[in-house]
Amino acid sequence: MELEVRHLRVLCAIADTGSLHKAARQLGMSQPSLTTQLRRIEHALGGQLFTRERTGCRPTPLGRVVLSRARPLVTEMRALVSETKAAAARAVEGPQLRIGSTASRAIPGWLRKLRGRLPGTEISLQMDVSANALLRMVAAGQLDVAFVHEVEGCPLRLPETLRRRVLLDREPQFISLAADHPAADRPVVRLSELAEDRWMVDPTVDGEWDGLRRVLIAAGLNPRVLHGDYHTAASLVATGEVVALCQPTSRARADMAVRPLHGDPLGVRLLVAARTEDELNAVYGELDAAYWEAAGQSPAYTEWLLQAGETRGTPGETRGTPDGTLVPATR
Structure with a gap:
């Protein structure tokens, strides 16, 4: 068996996802087919490339050596194909x-x-x-x-x-909560005021759940957590079912408030x-x-930016433009 770029792509997918199941899904093939493919590759190279552990697949020392050579080749081949197609499309379509x-x-x-x-x-x-x-x-x-x-x-x-x-x-992460939530009356919300609330987080967003969990643990909180997407979260927040982290540029609504968190624990x-x-x-x-x-266009974020410039020893960190928008004073 001679190794081809598609075989190297398989190895990179397994290493990147840390799972045969996830790698198979990413490559558009079944897990049994991927497992068979991996065995053939390992046989051709003469050694085990990955170890299976409870937490997933990890490269062996031999696997790390192979991956160090495989990744640049796979990246260059992808770039070659994609850029060639893009150049051809631009020549025709503009x-x-x-x-x-x-x-x-x-x-x-x-x-x-x-x-x-x-x-x-x-x-x-x-x-x-x-x-x-x-x-x-x-x-x-x-x-x-x-x-x-x-x-x-x-x-x-x-x-x-x-x-x-x-x-x-x-960029600080704010909190969105129902407009009639007791903490919504405050300009800044403390995590302790949300200890009895159920939180909603989208675990498919890279780093989102890990970041929130770290912040909650540091605050000594262990609230109920609902996993879901943030489009659904907005509706549940408005009805008081959950609270959720949000971007500071998010706009409040009649039924939903957006507030900064005390101490800006997550950014x-x-x-x-x-x-x-x-x-x-x-x-x-x-x-x-x-x-x-x-x-x-976000009153809560505008106020936070102005306060940050005053309280953090960086006066003029933001400045207003003639149309009322905010831009950094220095870049």
Whole structure:
């Protein structure tokens, strides 16, 4: 048996997911077929590449050696194929810009600004809850740029071939709760005031559950937790069924309040990634402007930004623009 790129792709998928089941699903094949494939590869190389443990699959020393050579080859082959297809498509259809993003209130403004500056460019958007999945798609040439968030304490796996730029080093996470919740009367909510509430978190968002769990444990809380998606969460929050973390740019509603948490216990880093600096430069300015435009439309976040500039010893950290939006004083 001669090793091919598809075999190396199998090894990388198993290592990245840490599970034969997840790797099979990612590759679009059955787990038994993947197991058979792995055995053939190990037989061809003359040694075991992964050990199965209760927590998943881990590379053996031999597996780590093979993976160190396999990953660059797989990445380069994906990029070659994707970039060739993209170049062929652009030659026929004209310029394209393929954007990937995790959820953000800045997206509509970003797209609007890009379309205004790039008339004639076909701009597509792919949303995903997994920042790591989007970064892999950029590395593989399936997307041109990705705007993602990295939960504090849960670093993303940024492919070595990508360039990145940090939009905001730490964005605080706020709490959304029913408008008639007792804590909603306060400008800032303490975690202890939510000790009896049921929390909702989307475990498919990279790092989200781990980050929240760490914060709750540090606060000495062990609340009931409901796993679900954040579209459903908004409805449940409004009826008082749950409370949930939210982005500070989220807007309050008549039936739902958005408040900062005392001490800002959890934050995320916002970053944009692309394969080249030119691709970053092509989109960053519009994203930066769109983010601060969205920030200025959230009263709770606007107040937090102003207070942060005063209480953290950095007066002028934010400044207002003529239209009332907020932008950083220095970049």
